[in-house]
Amino acid sequence: MSTAPLAGLKILSLAEQFPGPYATMLLSDMGAEVIMIERPGVGDPARQFPPLFRALNRGKRSVALDLKSADGLAQFRTLAQTADVIVEGFRPGKLAALGAGFEDIRKINPSLVYVSISGYGQDGPYRDRAGHDLSYEGVGGLLADQADAGQAGPLPTVPLADIGAALFAAIAILSAVVSSQRTGQGRYVDVSMSDAVVSMLTAFLVPAANGTPLGEFIAEPAYGVFTCKDGKLMTLSIAHEDWFWTPFCNVIGKPELAGLKGRERVARKDALREEIAAVLVSKTRNDWGDQFDRAGVPWGPLHSLVETLDDPHVRARQLLRTMTQDGGKTETFLVQPLKFDNFDSEISGLPPEIGADNDSVFAGGSD
Structure with missing residues (x-):
C-alpha cells in the first residue's frame, strides 16, 4: 500500500499556464493522479515555452479532448464521473457555457470538488477583464512602492500572483476534499489571483486599513x-x-x-x-x-539561479530529482518541499506529450 498522502486522489486539470499546473504538480508529488485535459493539437499554451511547461507538468498524464464537440464533452463527463477534483483556469462562465461547469458536473458526481482559478474571481467588476500576473500584482498592492513614488520601477521577475494563486488552490483542493469525504457533498471553490496577492499582503494591508502603515x-x-x-x-x-x-x-x-x-x-x-x-x-x-x-x-x-541549484543546503534538503529520458539524456526537476516522516516525494514521470494518455485513461489504466 502506498504511503503517499494523496494516493488514490484523482484530479482532472483544465487549468493552463502557471497557477493550476503548479498547484496540481505539488499534489502529484504527494501521490495524486493528475490528468491534464488539453486541446487537441495545441495543448497548454505554456508548451510554447518548453522549459516552463516541463518544469510544471512532470509526473502528470495528458488527454486531448475538444470540449466544444459533443464527443469531447461526453468523454470529459465520463472522466468526471470517477474524478475527485476538477481544476480549471478559464474565464468565468466559459466552461458552464460548454456544459462542463460545476452545476453540470455535480449532477453526475455529487461528491466532486470543483476549483476555478481566474484572474479576478467569479464575480466583481473586474471578473471579465483579461490579465496576467503583473496586472494582478498591480491591483493587489504588491507594487505599492511604485504607486507611492508616482513612477514606474523595475518589473518583478517572480510571478507572485501566479504562485500565490497556485498555493491557495492547493489549499482549496485539500480543504474541499476533506469536506467532501466527511459529508459526501462536493464543493465549489473560487480562487482569484488578485485576491491571492491581497491576502499575501495581509501584514501590510491590515495596518494600512487601520491608519498604522507597517514598514x-x-x-x-x-x-x-x-x-x-x-x-x-x-x-x-x-x-x-x-x-x-x-x-x-x-x-x-x-x-x-x-x-x-x-x-x-x-x-x-x-x-x-x-x-x-x-x-x-x-x-x-x-x-x-x-x-x-x-x-x-x-x-x-x-545566489544566482545556478548557484542556488548547487547550494549545499538545497542539495542536502533533497529538493532536486534527476530523471533519465529515452536515449539516456538526463533532466533535473524540483519536488514539492514538504517532508513527511514516512514518505519521500518522487516524480512519477516525465512531462507528457499532448494526448499521450488518451488510450490508457479511457481503458481505465493508471500508467
Missing part, C-alpha cells in the same frame, strides 16, 4: 544586500531585533553602535547603512559568513 523593519540599516571584498553579494536580515543587532555590531568592529535601539537605527538608517557597507567590503563573503554564523547573526549568500 519600519525593512528600513533597518542592516536589512539589505551588501557587497563583500571578493565582489560577492550577501544579505543581512536584522529586522527589529536588538538581540541580533548587538552581536552584529561587535562582529563588524562597531561596538559603539551596539546600544542603538530600533527607532534610533531607523532614524539614522542611511548613515548607518553606509558605515556597514564600508566595513563589509573589507572581507570576503565566506569570512563574514563564518563570523556571523558563530555569533548567531542572520545572513545569507545572495
